[in-house]
Amino acid sequence: MARSTGTRAQIVDAANRLFYEQGFEHTSFAAIAEAVGISRGNFYHHFKTKDEILNAVIEARLQSTRDMLVDWDRDEQDPAERVRRFVEIVIANGADIQSYGCPAGTLTNELAKLGHPSRLQAVAVFDLFRTWLRGQFEELGFAIEADDFAMHVLAFSQGVATLSNAFHDSAFVQREVDRLHDWLGERLADSRR
Amino acid sequence: MARSTGTRAQIVDAANRLFYEQGFEHTSFAAIAEAVGISRGNFYHHFKTKDEILNAVIEARLQSTRDMLVDWDRDEQDPAERVRRFVEIVIANGADIQSYGCPAGTLTNELAKLGHPSRLQAVAVFDLFRTWLRGQFEELGFAIEADDFAMHVLAFSQGVATLSNAFHDSAFVQREVDRLHDWLGERLADSRR
DNA sequence: GTCTATATCGGGATAGAC
């Protein structure tokens, strides 16, 4: 594991934010260096190539996602509530999503268009959510449908994020959240029959 | 209206394809010129800036979308079938979507991250589909819910496209299509009660 | 570990000949 010196961690933080807001390719070393407050030259002491920064950023996103999911598991006992908490992300992060879309979805797509080797690492962020959601649905007794349901909830989040970014319509986001909550309620009602 | 000389149309076609496959910013003049088979210098006889090409590409997409929707209106009388036809796009264009995502969604997001002035023009492609879908739902008697339903169907398409691009899983796409068909069937059944 | 200076390259954009 790489040691996180203060400067290195600051670079990853700034790059993480800038890659999200401006896109990976459009974000220059100069922009990151300026955000951190160091010179461009110093930069290369910590990261030799732009791809190295990208990998560090993705790794940071993976870790913060893991941490968040562990928190959710600890703070909420009911798997259905946990799923609802995930669904509500599109509201909690509504402002950022309106401006920049979903961090995972937009980075994954950009790397796909670039034919970038780190694409699969970016997809791994989705895998974390997918596996976690699947686990919640399994706990709820949906042994067969768990992965299908997990992907459906993920698809919901991506659809909402993309259109929220396009139309800047938070009422639409709320309606879709309500609709997915209804959908979840119906599945739970079905399973109790 | 700009005259479409052969060369100009070829440039727009090539740029349209490359912007989709590689992204707007990552596509260089050299790449477009090479795809068309002309020199870079000749390029500027037709378009003075990259933004001009972008606008021409968006305009071309708007026009081809309008044409497609007119065709659908003419070829299919049942509004429910028309909506189903839209839903099936994610299968018909499955290969491209797996590789590059949705043309409208990915361009809109890229322009959002770039803070590009043509972002709203890109959103206009979504508006065409939204208005058209709303019209179908209105014809089906959903006076109040028409726009909500239209946005829901659009969100479906974006969610499926993003995850299809991430996971390359066509079985997932088919499941989501089936799910939306079911959803539409339920709405139609409700309205007949 | 941080800096300045610099090399190198590619991309957008222009000038002008044919």
Added chain:
DNA sequence: GTCTATCCCGATATAGAC
């Protein structure tokens, strides 16, 4: 309308002093 040649700039990346 098409070409070649060129300018200019910003971006990645390196070298080497402090």
